[in-house]
Amino acid sequence: MIKFGLMSLRRMAELLQSGKLMARELTEHYLDRSESLQGKFNAYITITRDRALKTADQVDELRRQGRELSTLAGIPMALKDNISTQGVATTCASKVLAGYIPPFDATAVKKLADSPLLGKANMDEFAMGSSSLTSAFGPVGNPWDRKRSPGGSSGGSAAVVAAGCAPFSLGSDTGGSIRQPAAFCGVTGFKPSFGRVSRKGLLPLASSLDQIGPIARSVEDCALVLQAICGHDPGDSTSARLPVPDFAAALREDVSDLAIGLPEEILDNCPDSRISAAVEAAARELEGAGAKISRVSMPYERETLAAYMLIATAEGASNLARYDGVAYGCRHTSPSWEEMYTGSRVFGEEVRRRLMLGTFSLSAGSGCSSYELGQRARQKISSHLAKLFAEVDLLLLPAAPFVAFRLDEELDPLTMYYNDIYAIPANLAGLPAMSVPCGEKGGLPVGMQMMAPRFREDLLLRAGYTWQRRTDWHLRCPREVEQ
Amino acid sequence: MKAEGVIGLEVHVQLLTKEKLFCTCPTDFGAGANTRVCPVCLGLPGSLPVLNPEAVTVALRAALALGCTVNNISRFDRKHYFYPDLPKGYQITQHQHPLAQGGRVDTPFGSVDLDRLHLEEDAGKLMHTGESTLIDFNRSGLPLVEIVTGPCLTSASQARAFLESLRQVLLYANISDCRMEEGSLRCDANISLRGGGRTEIKNLNSFKAVERSLEFEIARQSRMLAQGETVPVQTLRWDETQARTVPMRPKEMALDYRYLLEPDLLPLVIDAEIVDRAREDLPELPRPRAARFIKEYGLSPQNAAVLTLTREMADCFEQVVAAGAAPRPAANLLQGEVSRLINQGGKQSLPSPHSLAELLALQEQGSISVTAAKEVLAQMFASGQSADSILSRNSLSQLSDRHALENLAQAVIANNPNPVADYLGGKKQAFGYLMGLAMKESGGRANPGLLKEIMVQLLTKQPINK
Structure with missing residues (x-):
């Protein structure tokens, strides 16, 4: 019996390519583990056994025929439940989307078509949160201590990797939503530059900040997933028309010429x-x-959080305007349209709070809207970061100001928002950033973050891989889920 | 004294493109409900708009045809409001940075200044059935330009004349089919009188509705002001059957559209080269074309204006002339009989310019009378056949046979002794009467010149009875 828990994606790919391992065997292992641990961590909203096995069998069949397949073909994955999957419910962890089944796959999902889909990972409702506590499907437990939060909003995506339920997953990062949960769960999370990965099919939180990215055990694994999902998409006007570098080549270089x-x-x-x-x-x-x-x-620090909240809530309120009760959620039948609109909204408390904030932020009132103020601050922060990157190649800082907090801690909203204080600058400036495990506190993982100039994912991979070759933090597993 | 209004129009024009503004759904009219839709124009979560370059080309053509200044960089904004036909909860439009600014439309009463021209997407269409309301999203995402005039119109008739001139240019430059009944040209009107509040009349879908609703508003507002009342700021709609304006959304003016720079689209950059290319593609517009007709073909300003009303007519005129016809008879034919037959409508085909030239030539040669020419033209419209083939099938060609005409004239003279006596007695008018009778006798086909010659000859041979 092969143990998959700490196996690298590259090793899995080699075994699959050589025929020593069947995609079905690998997929069944992760499906079984996902299903058996679901009651413990609630990391999934939907587990898609049939779809996963169908893909796995197709891959095995194509391999038998001697077809050349992508590196990740046959390696199963989990997707955050705000990434559209054709024919599979995509809920954004909200009741509002109950019954919504996308008629198309997100571009990132299309690019990973040969990876069996284990399931759709739990998250904060509409990615609004840093705890995965705001999900309409119940909170996610942290595999290191299930009474604690895995972080958020991609809490489920980080937890499934930490618990050994998936070799890798995709999350989305608007203001730390990949990096903070990766830090809380002791795994590696990578937010690419804005424009590197197509947002088509990602249910948006804040369109100018959102980016899909991988969560995996290691920097090396992330590099493989990035290679698959990055690239220009004519279906996303904001995706960059740039060639995708060879990320594996970046891993081979050291840090001797880097200024951090x-x-x-x-x-x-x-x-x-x-x-x-x-x-x-x-x-x-x-x-x-x-x-x-x-x-x-x-x-x-202060301006960072303020700018982020003004922009993210404003764009969020705009993006969620379509959930007006006409086409989504349970229709409130009422003689007047106004009552139909107000009655059909079943958003959770945090979403409602941010919709109020965002609507206010966009209102012109007298003169300039708060949103515009936020955009001005964003400009300043971005140009300051650009100046910093004239001096150094990378920035090194904590991924989050805390380690995983208890589920019953009841943080007030502002303290909760503070979770992302170190992550947000990268979103505001569209920079690539990565969270890697770098220590522990009381048995809980500590993550550090690295940030690079826009489209210099390669620098992050170099430094991160160098770090992980010299340390073993990323190889530690929670005792609760011994693999 | 009739009150003068301050009127500004917002005209929504659907662009002639194959695909919608932000997706590749077809734009054809009249398809089954919700059969021209996709995730983008249905506003499904995670769908993203991608700007259709064809729509930009046509919008740019509109901007240049109207003399607007094209902005090098324009941007898209989200305009938020809740309405069931708006699937995303916002409309993608251009608010702060429109595609083009300024411009003017020349009208019979003078030039009307434009404020701006911008791109935006259309919404869906609500269909009210007895107990429920259904939504057809075929129209959702259709490419529109909104053309906004300055507040420079003063009367309902000016507003109508402006729209007619605008429509003429839009049709000329192939920008829109301007079918108001299909919604491809729609208009909102803002109207106020000195000292009163401004009202907006929404969704006017015919020229008549624009004119009548504005007449009604001017009368209503001036009556209110005369009685010392204040005119409230209001959004109205025109009730065709009651022939009056009705308040629509009383809170509309308090609406906050919460404009947001569309983060899913890049700024639209239009460099000088693109503008130059679009300018080259622009057809000759009605005004300059009329001026050229006067100069080049010696037409009267009146003739030139009528012939350039539509591009089809002006093109046809030039083709008829190119096929050998003299300009003035060609102009008269097109303006007269051809226009009359076009206006009669029906399923008729416009004869080819070549066959029209042929008809004019036959008339010129005298092989066919004016009356017969009308008949031939009508048959050309109905059958699409050439003048020659119609003439050979029918007995419409002119009667120029001397012998036949002599017999005919002889009979007329024999049967009308009194007018003949009058003529011979010096009453020259009697000749016209006799000519008319002879012409009638020939079924209008007699060659008038030859008939006259024969009549004079025969009459001089008559004995004079005193």
Whole structure:
């Protein structure tokens, strides 16, 4: 019996290609594990056994015929439930989308057509949250301690990888929604540059910030998934018309010529000194590997969160305007349209809060809307980051200011939003960023984040891979789910 | 004194494209409900708009035909409001940075300044059945340009004349089919009187409705102002059957559209080269064409204006002339009989310019009378056949046979001794009477010149009875 828990995607691909492993066997292993752990972590909204096995059998059949297939063919995956899957319910963890079955696959899903779909991962409702507690399908448990949050909004996508229920998953990141849960669950999460991965088929939160990205065990695994999903899509006008670099080649290079900046305000003010200490230690390790480390300044914590909330809620309110009760959700029958509109809305509390905020943010009132103020702050932050990247190649900082919090902690909304304080600048500026495990606190994973100039995913992969070859944080598994 | 209004129009024009503005659904009219839809124009979650370049080309042509200044960079915005025919909860339009600004439309009463021209998508269509309302999304996402005038019109008739001139240009440049009954040209009118509030009349779908609703509003508002009342700011609709304006959405003016720069689309960049190319593709427009007709063909301004009303007519005129006809007779034929037959409508085909030229030539040669020419033309319309083949099948060719005409004239003279006596006695008018009788006798086919000659000859041979 082969143990798959810590096996790299590359190794799985080799076994599948050589015929030593059948896609069906691999897929059944992950399906069984997903189903048996579902009661414990509630990491899925839908498990799609039939679809997964159908794809696996097709791949096995094509291999038998000697067909050349993509690297990831036969390696199963989980998808965050805001990524459209043809014929499979896509709920965004909301009652509003009950009964909605997309008639098309997201472009990223099409590009992974040979990867059996294990299921649709649980998340915060409409990706609005940092805890996976706002799901209409119940909260997700963190595989390291199921009484704690896996983070969010891609909490299910991170939890399935950490629990060994899926070799990799896709999440989406609007303001840290891939990186913070990856940090909370001790896995690697990668947010590509805005425009690198097509957003077609991603149910949008904030269109100018959203990006689909992989969550996997390691940087090397992420590189393989990125290679598959990146690239221009004529169906997404904002996707970049750029060639996709050879990410595997990037892994072969070291960090000896890289300058890495440590933002001092962030490290000095981090509410958890264990986290800042772990990041500082990682910097020293990378210095040992040849990187040049320096201190830099990112003095806009307050503005970051404010700008993000104004923009993300405004675009979110706009994107959710279509769920007006006419075509989605349970129709409230009422003689007046106004009552039909108000009565048909079954959003959760956090979504309603952000819809109110976003609607207000976009209202012109007298003069300039709050949204425009947010956009101005965003401009300033982006140009400051651009200047920083003239001095350094990468920024190294914590992925989140906390480790996984307890499900019953009842954080007030502002503290909850604070979870993403270190992640947001990358979204505002459209930069690629990655969260990798770099320590532990009380048995819970600590994640560090690296950020690179736009479309320089290769630099993140180089540094991340170098880090993971010198450390074993990414190879640790939660005791609760010994594999 | 009749009150003067301040009127501005917003005209929505559906562009002639094969596909919708942000998806590849076809734009044909009259298809079964919800058969021209896809995830994009249904606003399904996760669908993304992709701008149709053909729509940009046609919109650009509109901007240039109307003399607008094309903005190098224009942007798309989301305009939010809730209405069941709006599947995304917002309409993609161009609010802050329109495709083009300025421009003018020349009308019979002078030039009307335009404020702006921008691209936007159409909404779906509600269909009210007895107890329920159904939605047809075929129209959702159709490409429109909105053309906004300055507040520079002063009367209902001016508004109508403006729309007719605008329509003429749009048809000329192949921008829209401008079929108001199919919704491809729609109009909202803003109207206020000095000292009163502004009202907006929405969704006017005929020229008549525009004119009548504005007449009604001007009368209503001036009556209110005269009685010392205030005219409230309101959105109205025109009730055709009651022939009056009716308040529509009283809270409309308080609506906040919460405009948001469309994050799913890139700015639309139109460089000078694209503008130049579009300008080259622009056909000659009615005004300059009429001027050329006057200069080149020696037509009267009146003739030139009528002939350039539609591009088809103007093209036809030039083709008839190119086929050898003299310009003035060609103009008269097209303006007169041809226009009359076109207006009569029916399933008739416009004769080819070549056969019209042929008809004119036959008339010129005298082989066919004016009356017969009319008959031949009508048959050309009905059958699509050439003048020659119609003439050979029928007895419409002119009667120029001397012997036959002599017999005919002799009979007329013999049967009408009194008028003949009058003529011979010096009453020259009697000649016309006798000519008329002879012509009638020939069924209108007698060659008038030859008949006259024969009549004079025969009459001089008559004995004079005193």
